[in-house]
Amino acid sequence: MKKNIVKISGFVLGLAGFLLVFKVFVLPTIPPNDEIAPGMVLIAAILNGFLFAFIGSLIQKYLRHKNV
Helix, strand or coil: CCCCHHHHHHHHHHHHHHHHHHHHHHHHHCCCCCCCCHHHHHHHHHHHHHHHHHHHHHHHHHHHHHCC
16 A cells, blocks of 8 residues: 555545646636536546656656665
């Protein structure tokens, strides 16, 4: 479990960060009568979470290789 903590925290950070940025910056600019696809927003958030998990994994491998 100790190996995967960086991947899990990166995924959660990426997912939550995307949803927060979407709510704060994008959602207020959309008129209330327009429809947005909530499924696409969720898929984009999950993909962003996977991206952050991948970056966290790369950082963890680099630091493990450098023995920091």
